[in-house]
Amino acid sequence: xxxxxxxxxxxxxxxxxxxxxxxxxxxxxxxxxxxxxxxxxxxxxxxxxxxxxxxxxxxxxxxxxxxxxxxxxxxxxxxxxxxxxxxxxxxxxxxxxxxxxxxxxxxxxxxxxxxxxxxxxxxxxxxxxxxxxxxxxxxxxxxxxxxxxxxxxxxxxxxxxxxxxxxxxxxxxxxxxxxxxxxxxxxxxxxxxxxxxxxxxxxxxxxxxxxxxxxxxxxxxxxxxxxxxxxxxxxxxxxxxxxxxxxxxxxxxxxxxxxxxxxxxxxxxxxxxxxxxxxxxxxxxxxxxxxxxxxxxxxxxxxxxxxxxxxxxxxxxxxxxxxxxxxxxxxxxxxxxxxxxxxxxxxxxxxxxxxxxxxxxxxxxxxxxxxxxxxxxxxxxxxxxxxxxxxxxxxxxxxxxxx
Numbered sequence: 001x002x003x004x005x006x007x008x009x010x011x012x013x014x015x016x017x018x019x020x021x022x023x024x025x026x027x028x029x030x031x032x033x034x035x036x037x038x039x040x041x042x043x044x045x046x047x048x049x050x051x052x053x054x055x056x057x058x059x060x061x062x063x064x065x066x067x068x069x070x071x072x073x074x075x076x077x078x079x080x081x082x083x084x085x086x087x088x089x090x091x092x093x094x095x096x097x098x099x100x101x102x103x104x105x106x107x108x109x110x111x112x113x114x115x116x117x118x119x120x121x122x123x124x125x126x127x128x129x130x131x132x133x134x135x136x137x138x139x140x141x142x143x144x145x146x147x148x149x150x151x152x153x154x155x156x157x158x159x160x161x162x163x164x165x166x167x168x169x170x171x172x173x174x175x176x177x178x179x180x181x182x183x184x185x186x187x188x189x190x191x192x193x194x195x196x197x198x199x200x201x202x203x204x205x206x207x208x209x210x211x212x213x214x215x216x217x218x219x220x221x222x223x224x225x226x227x228x229x230x231x232x233x234x235x236x237x238x239x240x241x242x243x244x245x246x247x248x249x250x251x252x253x254x255x256x257x258x259x260x261x262x263x264x265x266x267x268x269x270x271x272x273x274x275x276x277x278x279x280x281x282x283x284x285x286x287x288x289x290x291x292x293x294x295x296x297x298x299x300x301x302x303x304x305x306x307x308x309x310x311x312x313x314x315x316x317x318x319x320x321x322x323x324x325x326x327x328x329x330x331x332x333x334x335x336x337x338x339x340x341x342x343x344x345x346x347x348x349x350x351x352x353x354x355x356x357x358x359x360x361x362x363x364x365x366x367x368x369x370x371x372x373x374x375x376x377x378x379x380x381x382x383x384x385x386x387x388x389x390x391x392x393x394x395x396x397x398x399x400x401x402x403x
Contacts, residue, residue: 016050017264018100018122021173024056025372032376036061037091039083053177081106095379105137116378118142120169120371133157140378142166142371147347151306164374167367168349171287174265175361176368181269181288185223186251192216192224192327193271196295197279198232204277204297205232207319212275213247215323222327225254227267229279233257273330274314282310286345287352291334293317293326313341 027034036059038044044061051058064083074082084091084103088110091097097107098118108114116139135141135157142164143149149165152158184191194212196205205228216224226247233241241257248255256262268274268285274292276282282292292314302308302316314337317326346352351362365373 015100015122016047017170017173018120019098019169020047020050020056020059021054021176021368022098022120022169022371022375023059024051024054025368026375027057027059034059037064037087038062039064039080054173055176085110096375098375102132102134102137105134108137116140118375118378121148121166122170138162140164140374142374144168144171144367145346145348145350147344165350166371166374167351167362167365169367169371171265171284171349171352172362172367176366177264182266184225184254184267184270187223189221189223190272190331191270192222192273192275193267193285194224194226194228195267195274195276195279195281196228196232197277198229199278202278202298202300203228203232204295204319207297208295209244210247212323213249213253215327217249217252219324219327222273223252223254225256225267225271227254227256227262229281230258230262273327275327275330278308278310282313283345283348286313286341287349289338289341289345291330292337292341293330295319309344313337313344 023034023036026032036044036047038047038061041063044063047061048058064087066079066083066086070082071079080103084106088107092107092110092112092114094115096116096118097104097114098120100120100122102119105117108117117137119135119138119141121142121144135152138158140162141152141158143152144165144167146165149158149163152163153160192212194209196208197203200206209226209228213224213226216222226244233244236257244257245255247253256267261267265284268281269288271285272290274282274285274290275295276292277295277297285292294311294314294316295318296302296311296316297319300308302311315326315330315333351364351367353361353363364370
């Protein structure tokens with residue numbers, strides 16, 4: 001049996017948690033072989049390291065190659081598509097393909113036979129990009145909760161038959177790895193997490209990072225973590241990275257431009273206040289309801305706009321508003337938003353239960369197991385699997401490319 005997972009050079013480590021545990025659950029059947037196609041040795045090392053951290057056996061990883069002449073001819077932004085196309089015949093030589101992004105839908109549009117394509121949940125955000133037309137190329141779309149399923153169907157991206165709630169895979173994998181609140185600073189000041197999105201037009205990082213660092217240090221009441229979306233700094237030169245790293249202050253301000261802690265929920269679990277714009281990490285933060293503050297840095301008409309539904313979970317400020325006042329108001333007004341936070345988190349993450357101390361678990365089957373069982377059912381073309389996935393037959397290919 002063969003299962004392949006195509007992991008992207010752009011997209012990378014922040015998506016490993018979304019497919020590796022499902023691949024593991026399928027391979028546990030001992031009748032379904034998992035093979036991961038990674039575009040670089042760095043990606044292969046990252047996947048192997050995550051498998052170790054999750055106490056999983058090392059998966060089979062194939063590093064995709066591209067001829068040096070072609071590499072020299074193409075711009076870096078085109079490398080991921082080139083590698084996907086070069087590996088397409090191998091990826092499609094299977095019984096099913098599973099991916100955590102939409103670029104791999106190109107496999108459905110190439111000439112010749114393509115096996116069924118499955119999508120597993122990545123983020124749980126509200127931006128329109130998460131509800132795009134490429135979803136129609138999937139044979140089945142697994143989503144984290146009712147929120148995303150309802151919108152995908154309403155916008156015509158999926159049908160009720162091919163869109164299924166599977167639960168939040170990343171959250172389940174993080175719980176497996178030991179989800180808990182860990183101290184980030186040597187004192188007990190409240191911790192503010194600033195998590196700007198990478199999109200230059202909609203993200204607030206370029207306008208707000210320095211102002212927020214200055215305001216926090218001047219107040220002497222808070223500690224700050226500046227951890228933008230991992231894609232924000234990926235193509236920055238050393239000078240730009242150094243400018244942001246210069247905002248760090250020992251024992252007061254952490255600046256993280258893309259370490260493992262910026263994607264494994266270390267910061268979202270440790271923070272006392274989330275400050276951000278349109279990143280889906282707000283939903284990960286809300287597994288334990290807490291104050292949050294949103295920055296409208298692009299004059300968005302956000303009220304009653306589904307792309308900004310997350311902004312109902314806390315106060316919204318403009319770029320020129322006083323930050324010290326806004327932060328204090330976010331803490332003081334939190335009781336007014338708590339019920340909305342709980343409601344939206346439950347709609348985003350099916351089956352999740354947690355308490356205010358940060359303990360987290362699932363009320364029913366772990367989503368990684370749940371999705372693996374549903375894939376097994378489709379492969380067997382039989383009645384739903386209710387026990388272990390050991391009855392799985394067929395081959396599964398996993399494809400992972402940046403969205």
